[in-house]
Amino acid sequence: MTGSPLPAEQRGPLHSTQRIDRYILVETLKPLFASLLVVLVALLMERLLRLFDLLANHGGPFNMVMWLVANLVPHYLGLALPAAFFISMFIIVARMGEDNELDALQSAGLSVPRIARSFLGLGVALMVFSILLFGYLQPYSRYGYSAIYHMVVNAAWDATVPQGMFVDAGEGITISADIVDATGRRLEKVFVQQDRGNGETWVTTSVTGALAATDDRQRVLLTLHDGVQVRMLPDGRRMVMEFGELTLDKPFQLVTEPFRDRGGSERELTLHELWSEMHDPKSIVPHTRLESELHGRLARSLSLPLLPLLAVPMGMAAKRARRGQGIALATLILIIYHHLIQLGESLGDVGRLSPLIGIWVPFGLFCLLCGWLFHRADVRPGENPFAAMFDAIDTLVGMVGKLFKRRRKAGGGRP
Incomplete structure (x- = not known):
């Protein structure tokens, strides 16, 4: 019912x-x-x-x-x-x-x-x-x-630079570029700052640049064209160098250390x-x-x-x-x-x-x-x-x- x-x-x-x-x-x-x-x-x-x-x-x-x-x-x-x-x-x-x-x-x-x-x-x-x-x-x-x-x-740098961003490439190196192609490795209006660790700071600017890794993937090369490098020494002096082509290199490691458990x-x-x-x-x-x-x-x-x-x-x-x-x-x-x-x-x-x-x-x-x-x-x-x-x-x-x-x-x- x-x-x-x-x-x-x-x-x-x-x-x-x-x-x-x-x-x-x-x-x-x-x-x-x-x-x-x-x-x-x-x-x-x-x-x-x-x-x-x-x-x-x-x-x-x-x-x-x-x-x-x-x-x-x-x-x-x-x-x-x-x-x-x-x-x-x-x-x-x-x-x-x-x-x-x-x-x-x-x-x-x-x-x-x-x-x-x-x-x-x-x-x-x-x-x-x-x-x-x-x-x-x-x-x-x-x-x-x-x-x-x-x-x-702590991510390892993948040897590319996003357009308009400052990238920490490790070892005191910062890279930026106003114009970047689709690969992220062909650069225009490049800015590079290097903190050398001994009190020196090197600032480099160039018209163009290119990033490439060596064949053994152990080092990365940054080739710059038509630029100026300013080296600021610990005693306050500055050294200015103009160049047609300059290659900067640093150790390169693509693998990031795993996080703890x-x-x-x-x-x-x-x-x-x-x-x-x-x-x-x-x-x-x-x-x-x-x-x-x-x-x-x-x-x-x-x-x-x-x-x-x-x-x-x-x-x-x-x-x-x-x-x-x-x-x-x-x-x-x-x-x-x-x-x-x-x-x-x-x-x-x-x-x-x-x-x-x-x-x-x-x-x-x-x-x-x-x-x-x-x-x-x-x-x-x-x-x-x-x-x-x-x-x-x-x-x-x-x-x-x-x-x-x-x-x-x-x-x-x-x-």
């Missing part, structure tokens, strides 16, 4: 609360994804400019930049996720407070923990995701980034690899660094379900046009907490403090703070500690504003 959905008037309170959960969850995901996108783009754009500068100095194809950026995404995602999650919850709770939706839900018999259930569920889901992110994605992406960076910086750093190890290395007496990574890295990753992941306990009472207190104050205060709290975890990791790395104290004590204090604030918001919504804090900030800002007005009035008659 098949049944049909019950009409709206026959549906119980469970269905209504589930709709409320879905509504809160959907409304939270919108600013969460938007915040993550904005923060990721901002962070990656700053690094992208540095990567373009790297390729301009060392040469290399454009797709190398894209691979480097792709390997940076897990790192920056781990930095942006807690802040984006907190801000999205804070905005939604503050908006629901301004629209009196929170009052309506509480009047209907829903407690603050029941209203926050969607936030807590999302926090648990993000905790699982962050364990995968910190524990497995980031170690591989860190190694991938280091491997590609090594390839770009993954695991040279504790940050490149997955969670289970960290655990195995901690119990391996032959590990090349110090035990203190392994232990601090493991505890630091777990503490950061487990912190995500605590953020709703902080965001909900703060959002409830910021419903009267106090979003700016709330975001600033939340940013300050999260930054302090992040740096305390980092400090605990650093002290654990050098063996000055056990990670059980340096990392988990700040985590425990943060957990107690969030739990106490959430409990106060549930038991005494009208006596939210954040509301009193925001009132104090308003009073302080008002006093400072009045002080500046008085000073302006007092100095108004001065020339």
Whole structure:
């Protein structure tokens, strides 16, 4: 026997609360994804400019930049996720407070923990995701980034010069040409700088030039025509030589040394690899660094379900046009907490403090703070500690504003 959905008037309170959960969850995901996108783009754009500068100095194809950026995404995602999650919850709770939706839900018999259930569920889901992110994605992406960076910086020169770019040919030799043919070896308007290592710098310019490797592929020859060479000596003197034809040669090696295997750093190890290395007496990574890295990753992941306990009472207190104050205060709290975890990791790395104290004590204090604030918001919504804090900030800002007005009035008659 098949049944049909019950009409709206026959549906119980469970269905209504589930709709409320879905509504809160959907409304939270919108600013969460938007915040993550904005923060990721901002962070990656700053690094992208540095990567373009790297390729301009060392040469290399454009797709190398894209691979480097792709390997940076897990790192920056781990930095942006807690802040984006907190801000999205804070905005939604503050908006629901301004629209009196929170009052309506509480009047209907829903407690603050029941209203926050969607936030807590999302926090648990993000905790699982962050364990995968910190524990497995980031170690591989860190190694991938280091491997590609090594390839770009230490890549053997292939005896070609891209047009309009400065190429580091190794051994202190830099080559550039304004016009280059399709092979990359027929050059016009050539510039060559040689740092000789004894304090001398030779700068050579020529009308044309040609690159060629010797038959044994051991040396590369650069033949220049109709140019000038300026030799700057250590004592400040300069020697100028004009030439019709000049050949420069240098050792040539096309093979790049391979990058090391993954695991040279504790940050490149997955969670289970960290655990195995901690119990391996032959590990090349110090035990203190392994232990601090493991505890630091777990503490950061487990912190995500605590953020709703902080965001909900703060959002409830910021419903009267106090979003700016709330975001600033939340940013300050999260930054302090992040740096305390980092400090605990650093002290654990050098063996000055056990990670059980340096990392988990700040985590425990943060957990107690969030739990106490959430409990106060549930038991005494009208006596939210954040509301009193925001009132104090308003009073302080008002006093400072009045002080500046008085000073302006007092100095108004001065020339």
